[in-house]
Amino acid sequence: MFDKIDELKQLISRNTTKEGATDTDVPRLSLIRLNAPSCKMFVVQEPSIGIAAQGHKSVVLGDKTFEYNPSQFLAVSVDVPVIGQVLKATPEEPYLCLRLDINTKLLSSIITELNSDFPRNNEVGPGIKVAPITEELLDAAIRYVRLVEDPEAIPVLAPLVEKEILYRMLKSDQASLLWHIAQGESRMRQVNRAIDWLKKNFDKPFSIMELASVAGMSSSSLHQHFKAITNMSPLNYQKQLRLQHARQLIFTESMDAATAGHAVGYESPSQFSREYKRLFGAPPKQDIANLLAQPTFADASSSV
Numbered sequence: 001m002f003d004k005i006d007e008l009k010q011l012i013s014r015n016t017t018k019e020g021a022t023d024t025d026v027p028r029l030s031l032i033r034l035n036a037p038s039c040k041m042f043v044v045q046e047p048s049i050g051i052a053a054q055g056h057k058s059v060v061l062g063d064k065t066f067e068y069n070p071s072q073f074l075a076v077s078v079d080v081p082v083i084g085q086v087l088k089a090t091p092e093e094p095y096l097c098l099r100l101d102i103n104t105k106l107l108s109s110i111i112t113e114l115n116s117d118f119p120r121n122n123e124v125g126p127g128i129k130v131a132p133i134t135e136e137l138l139d140a141a142i143r144y145v146r147l148v149e150d151p152e153a154i155p156v157l158a159p160l161v162e163k164e165i166l167y168r169m170l171k172s173d174q175a176s177l178l179w180h181i182a183q184g185e186s187r188m189r190q191v192n193r194a195i196d197w198l199k200k201n202f203d204k205p206f207s208i209m210e211l212a213s214v215a216g217m218s219s220s221s222l223h224q225h226f227k228a229i230t231n232m233s234p235l236n237y238q239k240q241l242r243l244q245h246a247r248q249l250i251f252t253e254s255m256d257a258a259t260a261g262h263a264v265g266y267e268s269p270s271q272f273s274r275e276y277k278r279l280f281g282a283p284p285k286q287d288i289a290n291l292l293a294q295p296t297f298a299d300a301s302s303s304v
Contacts, residue, residue: 001138019035020032034055049073049074050099059074061126066130073131075169077229080127082128125228246272257284
Protein backbone atom coordinates (compact mmCIF):
# COMPACT_ATOMS: atom_id res chain seq x y z
CA MET A 1 0.00 0.00 0.00
CA PHE A 2 2.83 2.41 0.89
CA ASP A 3 4.41 1.99 -2.57
CA LYS A 4 1.09 2.78 -4.25
CA ILE A 5 0.57 5.92 -2.17
CA ASP A 6 4.11 7.01 -3.04
CA GLU A 7 3.38 6.49 -6.76
CA LEU A 8 0.21 8.57 -6.49
CA LYS A 9 2.21 11.28 -4.69
CA GLN A 10 4.80 11.37 -7.48
CA LEU A 11 2.11 11.51 -10.18
CA ILE A 12 0.29 14.44 -8.58
CA SER A 13 3.54 16.24 -7.83
CA ARG A 14 4.74 15.97 -11.45
CA ASN A 15 1.47 17.26 -12.84
CA THR A 16 0.86 20.24 -10.54
CA THR A 17 3.01 23.26 -11.35
CA LYS A 18 1.14 25.75 -9.15
CA GLU A 19 -0.62 25.87 -5.83
CA GLY A 20 -4.35 25.24 -5.70
CA ALA A 21 -6.47 23.06 -7.97
CA THR A 22 -5.23 22.06 -11.43
CA ASP A 23 -7.90 20.96 -13.91
CA THR A 24 -6.90 18.07 -16.17
CA ASP A 25 -8.04 16.68 -19.51
CA VAL A 26 -9.16 13.52 -17.73
CA PRO A 27 -12.94 13.83 -17.19
CA ARG A 28 -13.95 15.26 -13.80
CA LEU A 29 -10.41 14.92 -12.39
CA SER A 30 -8.59 17.76 -10.60
CA LEU A 31 -5.22 17.65 -8.85
CA ILE A 32 -4.61 19.80 -5.77
CA ARG A 33 -1.33 21.06 -4.33
CA LEU A 34 -0.55 23.35 -1.40
CA ASN A 35 2.95 24.10 -0.11
CA ALA A 36 1.87 25.34 3.33
CA PRO A 37 -0.99 24.95 5.79
CA SER A 38 -3.96 27.00 4.61
CA CYS A 39 -6.33 29.38 6.30
CA LYS A 40 -9.89 28.14 6.78
CA MET A 41 -11.59 27.93 3.38
CA PHE A 42 -15.37 28.36 3.25
CA VAL A 43 -16.67 26.65 0.09
CA VAL A 44 -19.68 24.77 -1.19
CA GLN A 45 -18.37 21.28 -1.88
CA GLU A 46 -20.08 19.36 -4.67
CA PRO A 47 -20.46 15.54 -4.75
CA SER A 48 -16.95 14.18 -5.16
CA ILE A 49 -14.27 11.79 -3.96
CA GLY A 50 -11.05 13.08 -2.44
CA ILE A 51 -7.91 10.96 -2.08
CA ALA A 52 -4.89 12.52 -0.38
CA ALA A 53 -1.42 11.32 -1.35
CA GLN A 54 0.46 13.53 1.10
CA GLY A 55 -0.43 15.91 3.92
CA HIS A 56 -3.35 16.21 6.31
CA LYS A 57 -6.64 18.08 5.94
CA SER A 58 -9.80 18.76 7.94
CA VAL A 59 -13.27 19.44 6.59
CA VAL A 60 -15.95 20.87 8.89
CA LEU A 61 -19.66 20.37 8.20
CA GLY A 62 -21.83 22.17 10.75
CA ASP A 63 -20.46 21.02 14.10
CA LYS A 64 -18.83 17.83 12.75
CA THR A 65 -15.16 17.67 11.79
CA PHE A 66 -13.76 15.13 9.33
CA GLU A 67 -9.99 14.68 9.05
CA TYR A 68 -8.21 12.56 6.50
CA ASN A 69 -4.72 11.68 5.33
CA PRO A 70 -3.13 9.31 2.78
CA SER A 71 -4.58 6.21 4.44
CA GLN A 72 -8.17 7.42 3.88
CA PHE A 73 -10.52 8.88 1.31
CA LEU A 74 -13.30 11.41 1.71
CA ALA A 75 -16.68 11.11 -0.04
CA VAL A 76 -19.12 14.01 -0.43
CA SER A 77 -22.65 13.07 -1.47
CA VAL A 78 -24.51 16.42 -1.74
CA ASP A 79 -23.63 20.09 -2.23
CA VAL A 80 -22.71 21.25 1.27
CA PRO A 81 -21.11 24.42 2.67
CA VAL A 82 -17.95 23.27 4.40
CA ILE A 83 -14.87 24.73 6.03
CA GLY A 84 -11.76 23.09 4.63
CA GLN A 85 -8.25 23.56 6.01
CA VAL A 86 -4.95 21.94 5.11
CA LEU A 87 -3.25 21.22 8.43
CA LYS A 88 0.05 19.76 7.28
CA ALA A 89 2.07 20.88 4.24
CA THR A 90 5.54 22.25 3.46
CA PRO A 91 7.35 23.16 0.21
CA GLU A 92 9.38 19.96 0.62
CA GLU A 93 6.31 17.83 1.43
CA PRO A 94 3.28 19.66 0.00
CA TYR A 95 -0.32 18.66 0.46
CA LEU A 96 -1.18 16.56 -2.61
CA CYS A 97 -4.67 15.33 -3.39
CA LEU A 98 -6.88 14.26 -6.25
CA ARG A 99 -10.55 15.16 -6.57
CA LEU A 100 -12.95 13.22 -8.76
CA ASP A 101 -16.38 14.77 -9.22
CA ILE A 102 -19.04 12.07 -9.11
CA ASN A 103 -20.81 11.27 -12.38
CA THR A 104 -24.30 10.41 -11.08
CA LYS A 105 -25.50 8.99 -14.42
CA LEU A 106 -22.59 6.57 -14.54
CA LEU A 107 -23.12 5.70 -10.89
CA SER A 108 -26.79 4.90 -11.55
CA SER A 109 -25.91 2.67 -14.49
CA ILE A 110 -23.41 0.69 -12.39
CA ILE A 111 -26.01 0.16 -9.66
CA THR A 112 -28.48 -1.04 -12.30
CA GLU A 113 -25.91 -3.54 -13.58
CA LEU A 114 -25.24 -4.80 -10.04
CA ASN A 115 -29.00 -5.22 -9.55
CA SER A 116 -29.86 -7.26 -6.43
CA ASP A 117 -26.21 -7.65 -5.46
CA PHE A 118 -26.16 -4.04 -4.27
CA PRO A 119 -26.95 -3.41 -0.57
CA ARG A 120 -29.83 -0.93 -0.28
CA ASN A 121 -30.15 1.19 2.85
CA ASN A 122 -32.96 3.68 3.38
CA GLU A 123 -31.32 5.36 6.37
CA VAL A 124 -29.66 8.71 5.73
CA GLY A 125 -26.67 10.22 7.46
CA PRO A 126 -24.13 13.02 7.01
CA GLY A 127 -23.39 14.00 3.43
CA ILE A 128 -19.66 13.64 4.12
CA LYS A 129 -17.86 10.50 5.19
CA VAL A 130 -14.24 9.43 5.64
CA ALA A 131 -13.18 5.80 5.25
CA PRO A 132 -9.97 3.75 4.93
CA ILE A 133 -8.89 3.48 1.31
CA THR A 134 -8.70 -0.02 -0.13
CA GLU A 135 -5.79 -1.20 -2.24
CA GLU A 136 -8.17 -1.82 -5.19
CA LEU A 137 -9.57 1.73 -5.05
CA LEU A 138 -6.10 3.24 -4.74
CA ASP A 139 -4.85 1.20 -7.70
CA ALA A 140 -7.74 2.40 -9.89
CA ALA A 141 -7.15 6.02 -8.81
CA ILE A 142 -3.47 5.76 -9.76
CA ARG A 143 -4.34 4.47 -13.22
CA TYR A 144 -6.80 7.36 -13.65
CA VAL A 145 -4.15 9.95 -12.77
CA ARG A 146 -1.62 8.23 -15.08
CA LEU A 147 -3.88 9.18 -17.98
CA VAL A 148 -2.93 12.84 -17.43
CA GLU A 149 0.45 11.89 -18.89
CA ASP A 150 -1.06 9.79 -21.69
CA PRO A 151 -3.63 12.06 -23.37
CA GLU A 152 -4.01 9.80 -26.41
CA ALA A 153 -5.40 7.06 -24.15
CA ILE A 154 -7.93 9.27 -22.34
CA PRO A 155 -10.91 8.77 -24.74
CA VAL A 156 -10.51 5.00 -24.63
CA LEU A 157 -9.43 4.24 -21.07
CA ALA A 158 -10.85 7.06 -18.94
CA PRO A 159 -14.49 5.81 -19.10
CA LEU A 160 -13.36 2.31 -18.07
CA VAL A 161 -11.20 3.42 -15.15
CA GLU A 162 -13.74 5.97 -13.91
CA LYS A 163 -16.34 3.20 -13.88
CA GLU A 164 -13.96 0.98 -11.93
CA ILE A 165 -13.35 3.71 -9.33
CA LEU A 166 -17.09 4.08 -8.70
CA TYR A 167 -17.47 0.30 -8.61
CA ARG A 168 -14.69 0.02 -6.01
CA MET A 169 -16.44 2.74 -4.02
CA LEU A 170 -19.68 0.76 -4.19
CA LYS A 171 -17.84 -2.24 -2.80
CA SER A 172 -16.47 -0.20 0.10
CA ASP A 173 -18.05 0.86 3.38
CA GLN A 174 -19.53 3.88 1.53
CA ALA A 175 -21.86 1.75 -0.62
CA SER A 176 -25.07 3.04 0.97
CA LEU A 177 -23.89 6.66 0.62
CA LEU A 178 -23.41 6.22 -3.13
CA TRP A 179 -26.72 4.41 -3.49
CA HIS A 180 -28.50 7.45 -2.06
CA ILE A 181 -26.72 9.71 -4.57
CA ALA A 182 -27.87 7.60 -7.50
CA GLN A 183 -31.46 6.77 -6.61
CA GLY A 184 -33.96 9.31 -7.93
CA GLU A 185 -36.42 9.12 -5.04
CA SER A 186 -34.10 8.40 -2.14
CA ARG A 187 -34.27 10.78 0.80
CA MET A 188 -30.86 12.14 -0.15
CA ARG A 189 -31.97 12.94 -3.68
CA GLN A 190 -35.12 14.62 -2.36
CA VAL A 191 -33.04 16.74 -0.01
CA ASN A 192 -30.72 17.47 -2.93
CA ARG A 193 -33.65 18.98 -4.84
CA ALA A 194 -34.17 21.35 -1.91
CA ILE A 195 -30.46 22.14 -1.92
CA ASP A 196 -30.52 22.91 -5.65
CA TRP A 197 -33.42 25.31 -5.09
CA LEU A 198 -31.61 27.05 -2.22
CA LYS A 199 -28.46 27.43 -4.31
CA LYS A 200 -30.41 29.14 -7.08
CA ASN A 201 -32.54 31.27 -4.74
CA PHE A 202 -30.31 31.88 -1.72
CA ASP A 203 -30.94 35.64 -1.89
CA LYS A 204 -34.71 35.21 -1.56
CA PRO A 205 -36.84 34.50 1.53
CA PHE A 206 -38.56 31.11 1.63
CA SER A 207 -40.93 29.07 3.75
CA ILE A 208 -40.24 25.51 4.83
CA MET A 209 -43.53 24.48 3.22
CA GLU A 210 -42.40 25.92 -0.12
CA LEU A 211 -39.06 24.12 0.12
CA ALA A 212 -40.74 20.86 1.16
CA SER A 213 -42.96 21.07 -1.91
CA VAL A 214 -39.88 21.42 -4.12
CA ALA A 215 -38.34 18.36 -2.46
CA GLY A 216 -41.53 16.31 -2.61
CA MET A 217 -41.57 15.74 1.14
CA SER A 218 -43.56 16.85 4.17
CA SER A 219 -42.19 19.82 6.10
CA SER A 220 -41.27 17.69 9.11
CA SER A 221 -39.60 15.02 6.97
CA LEU A 222 -37.59 17.62 5.04
CA HIS A 223 -36.37 19.29 8.22
CA GLN A 224 -35.39 15.95 9.75
CA HIS A 225 -33.55 14.56 6.74
CA PHE A 226 -32.03 17.89 5.66
CA LYS A 227 -30.35 18.21 9.06
CA ALA A 228 -29.27 14.56 9.09
CA ILE A 229 -27.52 14.98 5.72
CA THR A 230 -26.13 18.54 5.93
CA ASN A 231 -25.81 18.83 9.71
CA MET A 232 -27.71 22.13 9.58
CA SER A 233 -31.24 23.44 9.08
CA PRO A 234 -32.39 24.76 5.69
CA LEU A 235 -32.31 28.30 7.11
CA ASN A 236 -28.72 27.92 8.33
CA TYR A 237 -27.77 26.36 4.99
CA GLN A 238 -29.17 29.41 3.19
CA LYS A 239 -27.35 31.70 5.62
CA GLN A 240 -24.01 30.05 4.88
CA LEU A 241 -24.61 30.32 1.12
CA ARG A 242 -25.43 34.02 1.50
CA LEU A 243 -22.42 34.81 3.64
CA GLN A 244 -19.97 32.82 1.48
CA HIS A 245 -21.23 34.56 -1.65
CA ALA A 246 -21.04 37.97 0.02
CA ARG A 247 -17.47 37.26 1.10
CA GLN A 248 -16.53 36.45 -2.48
CA LEU A 249 -18.15 39.68 -3.71
CA ILE A 250 -16.20 41.73 -1.19
CA PHE A 251 -12.93 39.91 -1.87
CA THR A 252 -13.02 39.56 -5.66
CA GLU A 253 -15.04 42.63 -6.67
CA SER A 254 -13.98 45.05 -3.92
CA MET A 255 -17.64 45.55 -3.01
CA ASP A 256 -18.38 47.31 0.27
CA ALA A 257 -20.02 45.25 3.01
CA ALA A 258 -23.42 46.95 2.93
CA THR A 259 -23.76 46.50 -0.84
CA ALA A 260 -22.62 42.87 -0.68
CA GLY A 261 -25.05 42.13 2.14
CA HIS A 262 -27.94 43.62 0.20
CA ALA A 263 -26.91 41.69 -2.94
CA VAL A 264 -27.27 38.36 -1.12
CA GLY A 265 -30.60 39.17 0.51
CA TYR A 266 -29.87 41.02 3.76
CA GLU A 267 -32.05 44.05 4.44
CA SER A 268 -30.21 45.05 7.62
CA PRO A 269 -26.48 45.94 7.33
CA SER A 270 -26.03 45.45 11.07
CA GLN A 271 -27.54 41.95 10.94
CA PHE A 272 -25.31 41.10 7.99
CA SER A 273 -22.22 42.29 9.85
CA ARG A 274 -23.16 40.33 12.99
CA GLU A 275 -23.76 37.09 11.11
CA TYR A 276 -20.67 37.60 8.96
CA LYS A 277 -18.50 37.98 12.07
CA ARG A 278 -20.13 34.94 13.70
CA LEU A 279 -19.25 32.72 10.71
CA PHE A 280 -15.87 34.10 9.64
CA GLY A 281 -14.57 35.28 13.01
CA ALA A 282 -14.17 38.98 12.14
CA PRO A 283 -16.22 41.85 10.63
CA PRO A 284 -16.08 42.08 6.81
CA LYS A 285 -13.35 44.74 6.54
CA GLN A 286 -11.02 43.04 8.99
CA ASP A 287 -11.75 39.57 7.57
CA ILE A 288 -10.84 40.63 4.02
CA ALA A 289 -7.64 42.26 5.29
CA ASN A 290 -6.77 38.97 6.99
CA LEU A 291 -7.46 37.06 3.77
CA LEU A 292 -5.24 39.37 1.73
CA ALA A 293 -2.42 38.63 4.16
CA GLN A 294 -2.84 34.89 3.49
CA PRO A 295 -0.80 33.96 0.39
CA THR A 296 -2.61 30.66 -0.01
CA PHE A 297 -6.16 32.04 0.06
CA ALA A 298 -6.69 32.60 -3.66
CA ASP A 299 -5.08 29.25 -4.51
CA ALA A 300 -6.78 27.13 -1.86
CA SER A 301 -10.42 27.73 -2.73
CA SER A 302 -11.03 24.11 -3.72
CA SER A 303 -11.87 21.85 -0.83
CA VAL A 304 -11.32 18.06 -0.65
